[in-house]
Structures are given as C-alpha cells and as structure tokens.
Amino acid sequence: MIVGKYCQIRPIEERDLDFLQMLAVDRNISSRLVGWDFPPSQYGQRKWFDATHNSRTTRRFLVEDLGGTPLGITGLWDIDWHSRVALTATKLYAPNLKQKGIGTDSIKILMAYAFYDVGLNRLWGAILDFNGPSFGAYAKKCGWRGEGILREEVWREGNFHDLYRVAILKSEFDALNDSEDYINRAVPADTTERVSILDEWWAPELVGKVPRD
Ligand SMILES: CC(C)(COP(=O)(O)OP(=O)(O)OC[C@H]1O[C@@H](n2cnc3c(N)ncnc32)[C@H](O)[C@@H]1OP(=O)(O)O)[C@@H](O)C(=O)NCCC(=O)NCCS
Numbered sequence: 001m002i003v004g005k006y007c008q009i010r011p012i013e014e015r016d017l018d019f020l021q022m023l024a025v026d027r028n029i030s031s032r033l034v035g036w037d038f039p040p041s042q043y044g045q046r047k048w049f050d051a052t053h054n055s056r057t058t059r060r061f062l063v064e065d066l067g068g069t070p071l072g073i074t075g076l077w078d079i080d081w082h083s084r085v086a087l088t089a090t091k092l093y094a095p096n097l098k099q100k101g102i103g104t105d106s107i108k109i110l111m112a113y114a115f116y117d118v119g120l121n122r123l124w125g126a127i128l129d130f131n132g133p134s135f136g137a138y139a140k141k142c143g144w145r146g147e148g149i150l151r152e153e154v155w156r157e158g159n160f161h162d163l164y165r166v167a168i169l170k171s172e173f174d175a176l177n178d179s180e181d182y183i184n185r186a187v188p189a190d191t192t193e194r195v196s197i198l199d200e201w202w203a204p205e206l207v208g209k210v211p212r213d
Helices: 014-025 042-052 102-118 132-141 170-174 179-186
Strands: 007-011 059-065 070-080 085-092 122-128 145-156 159-169
Touching (some): 070 102, 085 102, 102 132, 102 179, 122 132, 122 145, 132 159, 159 170
Parallel strands (some): 085 122
Antiparallel strands (some): 070 085, 145 159
C-alpha cells in the first residue's frame, strides 16, 4: 500500500469487485473514457479479475481514501520492460470523493511508484477533448505534456472527438515541487547513507572467507 495525502493505493482484492463493477457501469465515468465496451456483469467482472490479476505487463490498483472507502482504480497497462514505458489512467467514483485533489494525489502516488519502485522512465495516456478534469489533473497539476492529437479518433454521443496523447518522463516528474515527498511515500527506505559498519565488517581480506556450513 502507498499512502498519499488524501488517498492510498493498494492491490485489488476479490472484495473490491462489486465496487469495480459499479464503477464500470457508471455512465458518467464510462462516457469520459477513451475505450468503449459493453457493461460487465458481476460474473464477467470476476472472470476478468481471474484472468488479469497476475499479469507481468498490467497492474491495476484500488484507490481508496485514508479510511479505506473505495474511490476508484488506477494502474499501469502495457508495461514495456525493455524501454521502461507504460500506459496509465485513473478512474474515480465522484459520489465517494469528499474533497478536491484526490485525482492529483493518486496520479502523483502512481508516478512516484512507477518511476522509483517499478523502475519505469516514461508514462503515457490519452485524454478526450471534452475531459476537463482529466486535463486539469494530469496536465495542469501533475506536469504531463501533450505529444500529439489524433483527430476525430473517438466517437462519443454522436460526434467524433479529438484524442490527445499525453505523457510524462521521470525527469519531468522529478522537477515537480512535491516529487520528493511522493518518492518518500512510495519508497520510504533511506537509501542515501551506506551503513558505516560495512567498512570494518566487510574487510577485503574477509571476502571469500565467509564460513559456509
Ligand atoms: C480525471 C479524474 C481522475 C480527476 O480527478 P479529480 O479528483 O477531479 O482531480 P483533481 O481535483 O485533483 O484536479 C482536477 C483539476 O482540473 C480542474 N478542472 C475541472 N474541470 C475542468 C475544466 N473543464 N477545464 C479545466 N480544468 C478543469 C479542477 O478545477 C482541478 O484543478 P484545481 O484543483 O486547480 O481547481 C476524475 O475526474 C475522474 O476519475 N473522472 C472520470 C474518469 C476519467 O475521466 N478518467 C480519466 C480518463 S483519461
């Protein structure tokens, strides 16, 4: 679990599936997303969980408030371990949001985790031209940059909409004024100081002479 300022993220458990199904059938959310699908049944949701929960290239996380109330889902999709790139997205259930800034908090937690624990170098996403809160959270508040426009890429409510490709590099995350705080939340270990007794204990003459049973 990684604890942010207003929310925390943790692996998805079976007990979260009813909440996630509700999130998936909520038209207020699904109509703002890039992808389209038929709404899942509870059975479909469970099959999806069984098939995807242990993937090497996709990891989803539950976003919950600091008291454990579920708020939404985020994650890393299509992880490319060679080039250290992944797709990310966030989906929050508005009625459970008791304050502003939770989207921003969850995105910063995820970035710190992706760049400083998983070891990625670049995250990307895609935002529809009418999704103000998403541009507000990713671009205005989290330092993401636009990289291109796919014109009339997505059909929604009878019209074609432009899709903006957005991304952030690890170096751009580092430049945010609160990145250090989020890195410490994702990786609390102090890795800056070498343990001082190592110098006497791990003397060169002892190397290779450690007794084995
Ligand atoms: C996108 C989402 C994660 C953002 O979460 P959030 O909790 O609303 O985000 P935050 O409050 O941290 O930040 C949003 C910012 O965008 C701003 N904003 C909202 N509507 C806006 C608009 N139409 N134009 C410009 N900025 C806008 C907000 O004012 C806020 O900035 P502020 O704090 O300076 O006022 C959330 O709205 C969500 O889950 N939406 C449904 C699913 C979705 O669209 N996911 C993204 C798919 S790409």
